[in-house]
Amino acid sequence: METRRSIGIMGGTFDPIHYGHLLTAECAADQYNLDEVIFVPSGNPPHKTEQKITVAQKRYVMSLLATIENPKFDVSRIEIDREGLSYTIDTIKTFKDLYPQTKIYFITGADAILEIFTWKNPDKLLKEADFIAASRPGYSLAKIEKEFYEEYRNRIHILKIPGLAISSTNIRKRIKEKRPIKYQLPEKVESYIRKYGLYK
Numbered sequence: 001m002e003t004r005r006s007i008g009i010m011g012g013t014f015d016p017i018h019y020g021h022l023l024t025a026e027c028a029a030d031q032y033n034l035d036e037v038i039f040v041p042s043g044n045p046p047h048k049t050e051q052k053i054t055v056a057q058k059r060y061v062m063s064l065l066a067t068i069e070n071p072k073f074d075v076s077r078i079e080i081d082r083e084g085l086s087y088t089i090d091t092i093k094t095f096k097d098l099y100p101q102t103k104i105y106f107i108t109g110a111d112a113i114l115e116i117f118t119w120k121n122p123d124k125l126l127k128e129a130d131f132i133a134a135s136r137p138g139y140s141l142a143k144i145e146k147e148f149y150e151e152y153r154n155r156i157h158i159l160k161i162p163g164l165a166i167s168s169t170n171i172r173k174r175i176k177e178k179r180p181i182k183y184q185l186p187e188k189v190e191s192y193i194r195k196y197g198l199y200k
């Protein structure tokens with residue numbers, strides 16, 4: 001039987017997952033009383049087709065390692081196991097079908113919410129789920145507040161979180177440059193990266 005009242009879906013490439021992702025999810029869960037946050041590593045992100053992305057299974061395992069100690073966090077293979085490009089709308093619809101009685105929030109950072117509404121029909125997306133848009137250093141939520149907030153005030157929730165200027169891109173760059181990445185991501189994830197020689 002379904003016992004959860006509300007869940008958050010946190011989509012991302014997670015290449016690799018870091019404390020920016022984890023803090024965003026934790027703050028969203030706290031602020032919106034979420035029973036669970038499900039991390040959904042993307043299969044084939046449509047906006048990252050030019051970029052070389054780590055094989056999905058490894059991004060999935062890193063997400064598991066990073067979330068394993070938090071009873072509220074879970075990781076889903078839904079996008080990884082789906083063929084073709086990964087679209088947010090398909091992911092939200094799948095979770096709605098799986099949990100019809102549960103309120104679903106899609107959690108993003110400030111950069112991603114701006115992108116999301118250029119990927120696929122924003123009206124359709126906003127009909128399917130509520131969005132939590134977390135602040136992220138270096139990105140402004142002003143555009144969202146201006147263009148969407150008035151019209152979709154009940155659907156887009158702005159979440160101010162303590163800023164962590166951490167990105168997967170920067171972590172990958174630092175590894176290539178043989179510089180430390182300690183305190184930017186969980187130690188278990190760093191061990192996994194070293195074990196498989198990722199991002200060298």
Ligand code: ATP
Pocket residue numbers: 011012013014015019020021024107108109110111112113134135136137164165166167168169170
């Ligand atoms: P990349 O540099 O490869 O794009 P990233 O650090 O942006 O990686 P993603 O996997 O692209 O991480 O992001 C997944 C989700 O997490 C997005 O909604 C993104 O906005 C959010 N996010 C990532 N890092 C942060 C952060 N430091 N603070 C707040 N939100 C973040």
Ligand code: MG
Pocket residue numbers: none
């Ligand atoms: Mg990103």
